[in-house]
Amino acid sequence: MIPFDYERADDARSAVATVAGRPGAVFLGAGTNLVDHMKLGVANPDLLVDVSRLPFDVIEPLQGGGVRIGATVRNSDLAAAPVIRQRYPMLAAALLAGASGQLRNVATTAGNLLQRTRCVYFQDVTTPCNKRRPGSGCSAVEGYTRDHAILGASPHCVAVHPSDMAVALTALDAVVQVEGPSGPRSLAISDLYRLPGDQPQRDTVLEHGELITAVDLPELPMAARSSYRKVRDRASYAFALVSVAAAVDVVDGVMRDVRIALGGVAHKPWRASRAEEALRGAPAAEDAFRHAADAELTEARPLRDNAFKIPMARNTMVTVLRGLTWEEGR
Amino acid sequence: MDVEMTLRVDGARYRLVVDTRTTLLDALRERLGITSPKKGCDHGQCGACTVLLDGRRATTCLALAVAHDDAEIITANGLAAGEELHPVARAFLDHDGFQCGYCTPGQICSAVGMLDEVEAGWPSHVSEELAGGVELDDEEIRERMSGNLCRCGAYANIVAAIREVAR
Numbered sequence: 350m351i352p353f354d355y356e357r358a359d360d361a362r363s364a365v366a367t368v369a370g371r372p373g374a375v376f377l378g379a380g381t382n383l384v385d386h387m388k389l390g391v392a393n394p395d396l397l398v399d400v401s402r403l404p405f406d407v408i409e410p411l412q413g414g415g416v417r418i419g420a421t422v423r424n425s426d427l428a429a430a431p432v433i434r435q436r437y438p439m440l441a442a443a444l445l446a447g448a449s450g451q452l453r454n455v456a457t458t459a460g461n462l463l464q465r466t467r468c469v470y471f472q473d474v475t476t477p478c479n480k481r482r483p484g485s486g487c488s489a490v491e492g493y494t495r496d497h498a499i500l501g502a503s504p505h506c507v508a509v510h511p512s513d514m515a516v517a518l519t520a521l522d523a524v525v526q527v528e529g530p531s532g533p534r535s536l537a538i539s540d541l542y543r544l545p546g547d548q549p550q551r552d553t554v555l556e557h558g559e560l561i562t563a564v565d566l567p568e569l570p571m572a573a574r575s576s577y578r579k580v581r582d583r584a585s586y587a588f589a590l591v592s593v594a595a596a597v598d599v600v601d602g603v604m605r606d607v608r609i610a611l612g613g614v615a616h617k618p619w620r621a622s623r624a625e626e627a628l629r630g631a632p633a634a635e636d637a638f639r640h641a642a643d644a645e646l647t648e649a650r651p652l653r654d655n656a657f658k659i660p661m662a663r664n665t666m667v668t669v670l671r672g673l674t675w676e677e678g679r
Numbered sequence: 680m681d682v683e684m685t686l687r688v689d690g691a692r693y694r695l696v697v698d699t700r701t702t703l704l705d706a707l708r709e710r711l712g713i714t715s716p717k718k719g720c721d722h723g724q725c726g727a728c729t730v731l732l733d734g735r736r737a738t739t740c741l742a743l744a745v746a747h748d749d750a751e752i753i754t755a756n757g758l759a760a761g762e763e764l765h766p767v768a769r770a771f772l773d774h775d776g777f778q779c780g781y782c783t784p785g786q787i788c789s790a791v792g793m794l795d796e797v798e799a800g801w802p803s804h805v806s807e808e809l810a811g812g813v814e815l816d817d818e819e820i821r822e823r824m825s826g827n828l829c830r831c832g833a834y835a836n837i838v839a840a841i842r843e844v845a846r
Contacts, residue, residue: 354680355699355745377746384702384741385722397699399746425735429801434809445804449826450793452723454735455742585804585825 369558414568689757736792
């Protein structure tokens with residue numbers, strides 16, 4: 350680790366001003382990803398502005414029926430919150446599928462959103478990586494690609510986003526509240542994340558100094574009937590090969606509405622809009638689920654080692670939809 | 680950059696000056712000589728450095744000491760009441776829940792924190808119902824303890840020890 354200065358933020362505005370005014374400064378939450386990257390030499394900030402004790406550790410109702418999740422709410426507290434377990438079960442399930450008990454107890458909501466890819470080349474400073482060192486090349490594209498993207502990748506980067514929580518938030522159309530040098534703004538989570546294109550060093554559209562202060566869940570009654578399924582190499586404590594978050598609204602055996610997002614397949618949590626489109630108004634039946642999953646994956650392009658992810662994503666989508674609608678078929 | 684700070688560990692209070700780069704684990708082991716939490720992977724993957732941090736189980740290798748000024752830390756050592764072992768530590772002995780013992784202080788702190796989480800009604804990845812009502816069967820114990828590795832492979836006996844305490 351290179352030497353760095355440390356400041357504890359008094360409030361969001363001064364934290365933003367401090368980081369915005371110093372190119373080498375970054376925000377520190379719990380540090381479970383950042384401190385690891387500092388040890389590895391992946392991140393080399395010269396100032397940490399600690400925002401973990403800012404008063405954003407509250408889950409509160411929003412006018413209009415939604416829920417506001419403060420940026421420093423810990424992952425375990427969010428997963429345990431009754432309002433999340435009852436009204437947005439896919440979010441609780443996604444959180445519980447991630448990391449370990451020890452890490453969930455400290456990891457923050459905003460930190461979870463902004464954690465970085467676990468691509469082995471990104472984390473290994475001895476190898477070229479466009480995300481870590483722009484212009485140095487991508488070691489993965491012709492290397493070990495079992496964990497990498499099948500959708501939305503570019504010749505410059507084939508990494509996937511690692512968060513489980515963000516997949517559920519993407520299916521839920523969450524809105525991210527941001528404080529920045531020129532004031533606050535709101536971003537739909539689908540606009541927060543970006544595909545790699547020719548700038549894979551940017552995971553999100555956030556500018557230097559912008560701070561996430563909260564994540565808003567919209568009122569979404571159908572989310573009470575939702576789930577998250579994660580497929581991985583171990584039964585626990587491993588990143589997703591493929592994951593699926595979904596919610597359904599079924600009336601008389603017909604899919605009135607549906608929300609689906611995929612994890613482990615792209616540079617960002619992947620909203621399965623084509624599958625949703627194919628399913629709206631369709632019967633809640635196996636054939637329709639398969640057709641919708643295939644529609645979503647028509648643009649999927651496997652790399653050398655990850656062609657298995659295409660049938661895995663398809664089967665996982667079908668399994669989740671079947672699980673959410675099985676009582677309709679009885 | 681050096682920073683002056685306070686840590687409360689196993690009931691004692693310490694003033695110390697740390698370089699900002701110092702992890703909580705290194706502050707405990709190298710600066711205060713408190714060697715109950717162990718350094719395994721140093722990347723948050725093995726759980727050997729687990730303590731109770733302000734009442735909750737947490738790894739100390741990914742925490743910067745400077746960010747935890749005035750924190751209250753209980754290590755496996757501090758769980759004992761004088762000469763009397765904590766029930767979880769006792770159960771690890773009774774069930775041979777270790778071989779070399781290196782991961783054991785982290786396992787014990789993790790188990791103590793985990794049992795509190797169950798008591799609070801927190802669901803896990805394998806819970807049938809997210810809504811509540813956890814029955815701590817072996818599958819639940821294994822899932823909830825997945826952040827603690829044991830390279831001797833004493834898992835079967837670790838599960839047995841925790842099962843006994845939970846009963």
